[in-house]
Amino acid sequence: MAAQSQIYAGAFADPVFQAQSVFRTLMDGFARPGTITSLAATASPPLPLGKASGAVALTLCDHDTPVWLSLALTKSAVPQWIAFHTGAPVTETKDDARFAFIEKGGAVPSFDQFALGTQEYPDRSTTLVIEVEALTGGSKLIAKGPGIKDETIVAPQGLPDPFLDFWTDNRAIFPRGIDLILTAGDAVLCLPRTTKLSAREA
Structure with missing residues (x-):
């Protein structure tokens, strides 16, 4: 019974209003890459999916968006939770996924394993949602590109060692290419594929 209650509980109390709020926050995050923003609405999905990642799933996923989940998430109640609340099918094939979710500390595959879109339809790519330890306090990366005045510094904790090569x-x-949403607690940091990242010299 406890497992079943995990599947049915933990979604938005006011789905339309809260999903709209999260959507606006995410769109603003992609318009201003590297900005850390707390979500006004979070979810309480089954572990090990985090609150902000759960809110992203509830907001962006639907029956037309296949979802890929990391192994730990697949072995939890998360697939059933996502299916029940969003209708999104779970796929085992990375490049079939419109969205992919990885829990905190989970192994991050190289980004070229996911759908990268085509020259004609670049939007047919995967958005990758990775939960990290924190969105600050890690190795500093210089971010440049559209939506960033001159440059900004991003420093998430818990990214895989080859992250900069992947990006x-x-x-x-x-x-x-993929777009990336990093989450930690109730906060998000968005990195569209237009953003250029480089290591900041110590």
Whole structure:
């Protein structure tokens, strides 16, 4: 019974209003890459999916958006929770997914394993949602590109060691490529494929 209650509980209390609020926050985040924003509405999904990642799933996923989940999420009640509250099908094939979710500390595949879109339809790509330890306090990266005046510094904690290589390869195939949402607690940091990242010299 406890497992069943996990599946049915934890969604938005006011789905339309709260989903609209989260959507606006995410769109603003993609318009201003590297900005850390707290979500006004969060979810309480089954562990190990985090609150902000759960809110992203409730807002962006629907029956037309196949979802890929990391192994730990697949083995939890998360697939049933997402299916019940959003109708989104779960796929085992990364490049079929419109959205992909990885829990905090989970292994992050190289980004080229996901759907990268095509030259004609670059929007047919995966948006990758990764929960990290924190959105500040990590190794500093310089972010430049549309929506950023001059440059800004992003420093998430808990990114995989090859993250910068993954991102550089992703940026090189623009307009194709994935978009990235980093989450921690109730906060998000968005990085569209247009953003260029480089290591900041100590």
